[in-house]
Amino acid sequence: MDETVAEFIKRTILKITMNELITILKAWDFLSESQLQTINFRQRKESVVQHLVRLCEEKHASLNDAALLDIIYTQFHQHQKVWDVFQMSKGPGEDVDLFDIKQFKNSFKKILQRALKNSAQETKENAVWFESAWGNSNSQTCILTQTSRTPSSAPPARARTLWGQALTVASKHHQIVKMDLRSRYLDSLKAIVFKQYQTFETHNSTTPLQERNLGLDINMDSRIIHENIVEKERVQQITQETFGDYPQPQLEFAQYKLETKFKSDLNRSILAEREEPLRCLIKFSSPHLLEALKSLAPAGIADAPLSPLLTCIPNKRMNYFKIRDK
Amino acid sequence: MSVLRPLDKLPSLNTATILLVGTEDALLQQLADSMLKEDCASELKVHLAKSLPLPSSVNRPRIDLIVFVVNLHSKYSLQNTEESLHHVDASFFLGKVCFLATGAGRESHCSIHRHTVVRLAHSYQSPLLYCDLEKQGRGSCQAQLKRCCLQEPQLPIPR
Numbered sequence: 001m002d003e004t005v006a007e008f009i010k011r012t013i014l015k016i017t018m019n020e021l022i023t024i025l026k027a028w029d030f031l032s033e034s035q036l037q038t039i040n041f042r043q044r045k046e047s048v049v050q051h052l053v054r055l056c057e058e059k060h061a062s063l064n065d066a067a068l069l070d071i072i073y074t075q076f077h078q079h080q081k082v083w084d085v086f087q088m089s090k091g092p093g094e095d096v097d098l099f100d101i102k103q104f105k106n107s108f109k110k111i112l113q114r115a116l117k118n119s120a121q122e123t124k125e126n127a128v129w130f131e132s133a134w135g136n137s138n139s140q141t142c143i144l145t146q147t148s149r150t151p152s153s154a155p156p157a158r159a160r161t162l163w164g165q166a167l168t169v170a171s172k173h174h175q176i177v178k179m180d181l182r183s184r185y186l187d188s189l190k191a192i193v194f195k196q197y198q199t200f201e202t203h204n205s206t207t208p209l210q211e212r213n214l215g216l217d218i219n220m221d222s223r224i225i226h227e228n229i230v231e232k233e234r235v236q237q238i239t240q241e242t243f244g245d246y247p248q249p250q251l252e253f254a255q256y257k258l259e260t261k262f263k264s265d266l267n268r269s270i271l272a273e274r275e276e277p278l279r280c281l282i283k284f285s286s287p288h289l290l291e292a293l294k295s296l297a298p299a300g301i302a303d304a305p306l307s308p309l310l311t312c313i314p315n316k317r318m319n320y321f322k323i324r325d326k
Numbered sequence: 327m328s329v330l331r332p333l334d335k336l337p338s339l340n341t342a343t344i345l346l347v348g349t350e351d352a353l354l355q356q357l358a359d360s361m362l363k364e365d366c367a368s369e370l371k372v373h374l375a376k377s378l379p380l381p382s383s384v385n386r387p388r389i390d391l392i393v394f395v396v397n398l399h400s401k402y403s404l405q406n407t408e409e410s411l412h413h414v415d416a417s418f419f420l421g422k423v424c425f426l427a428t429g430a431g432r433e434s435h436c437s438i439h440r441h442t443v444v445r446l447a448h449s450y451q452s453p454l455l456y457c458d459l460e461k462q463g464r465g466s467c468q469a470q471l472k473r474c475c476l477q478e479p480q481l482p483i484p485r
Binding site for chain 2: 227228231299300
């Protein structure tokens with residue numbers, strides 16, 4: 001096992017925190033149970049790392065195995081990266097072939113290896129994870145899921161074209177296009193892209209929807225009378241129709257780039273007389289954007305129905321918008 | 327168009343009715359809860375409404391005090407209040423209306439200047455109270471409201 005591999009494994013293990021270490025090593029499945037049991041995980045971290053590297057040397061870990069460890073680390077820490085989504089499509093008139101994963105892997109690997117020295121891949125659930133050129137700033141992780149949609153973490157432009165070409169050719173598609181959808185949460189991206197959010201399950205269950213039905217709870221105190229019950233029910237109904245009953249997929253922001261002429265109620269405002277469009281960027285951010293939007297009208301902060309620009313996000317599979325005058 | 331008039335009904339015996347008008351239901355609910363917790367000489371009823379006019383189909387007692395709740399963080403809340411004020415008869419403003427501004431404690435979140443609400447209260451000749459349910463004890467807020475309502479009755483409330 002040469003120096004670079006040892007160094008790579010060491011750096012990857014150092015990134016992992018002690019409490020995750022055993023889980024990740026088990027998922028990696030490179031060192032056997034008995035080998036793992038020889039390690040005293042209560043020592044200082046440096047000693048544990050050295051011991052692990054020694055074990056890997058004994059087992060002749062290859063570059064591939066080291067890369068696999070890095071991929072598994074990324075899988076555990078998916079929320080630390082922001083993922084872009086790309087869409088591959090066939091040219092007009094081409095049929096959708098049955099996707100042969102083995103053939104794809106081989107051809108993809110060959111294409112990449114011609115250009116970049118290092119790449120590795122691993123299959124998990126229904127997705128194939130790829131990583132290439134790790135260890136420097138060019139490293140990129142890419143996940144291919146099902147067909148024709150690919151989330152991938154932001155690569156620099158040069159690498160991106162290479163990846164794009166490799167993917168398209170290997171999977172026999174015609175072209176690859178970047179979608180205007182970005183988020184830290186892979187599950188949410190997948191749910192939105194494949195329109196599966198009606199049955200979407202989040203890992204951490206947020207407060208149940210019933211608690212947000214403000215004002216429609218049977219009031220404990222009969223001395224409090226709600227005058228606008230009809231209105232509240234209307235708002236509740238509209239919200240339900242727009243957002244549905246299910247928990248929303250998790251996005252952190254929505255960005256609107258406006259290039260429209262300024263419209264004003266006041267006559268002869270300086271800005272309204274400009275001929276060129278006004279450039280303006282509006283960004284909504286939240287730990288859970290769609291749930292926040294859903295609760296705006298029931299909380300009384302906004303009128304129902306909400307602007308379609310906000311409610312179309314999961315439907316249109318975008319959270320970056322460019323708005324121009326028609 | 328139903329306009330609220332102060333004297334169009336007979337007063338109920340030993341009862342005071344307060345109407346809270348504001349866009350944020352959770353806030354109104356909190357205010358109502360804390361008001362009812364306090365001891366009161368007469369029986370207190372609280373009505374919560376998002377805006378005026380009130381639905382006319384309901385049979386409701388005479389309203390003794392209207393409190394317009396404005397959230398300084400929300401322009402929507404101020405706009406709602408200004409529109410609702412049109413549906414209140416002028417004679418209500420002889421001591422039966424009060425303005426309550428919330429959220430003044432967090433300056434950075436305020437999109438309405440305090441002065442705007444001060445001017446509004448001044449133009450309607452009604453008192454303006456400040457309340458921050460997060461910071462202050464709720465006690466001080468509704469104590470002020472109680473004083474407003476019960477110490478300036480237009481008709482004596484029989485004991």
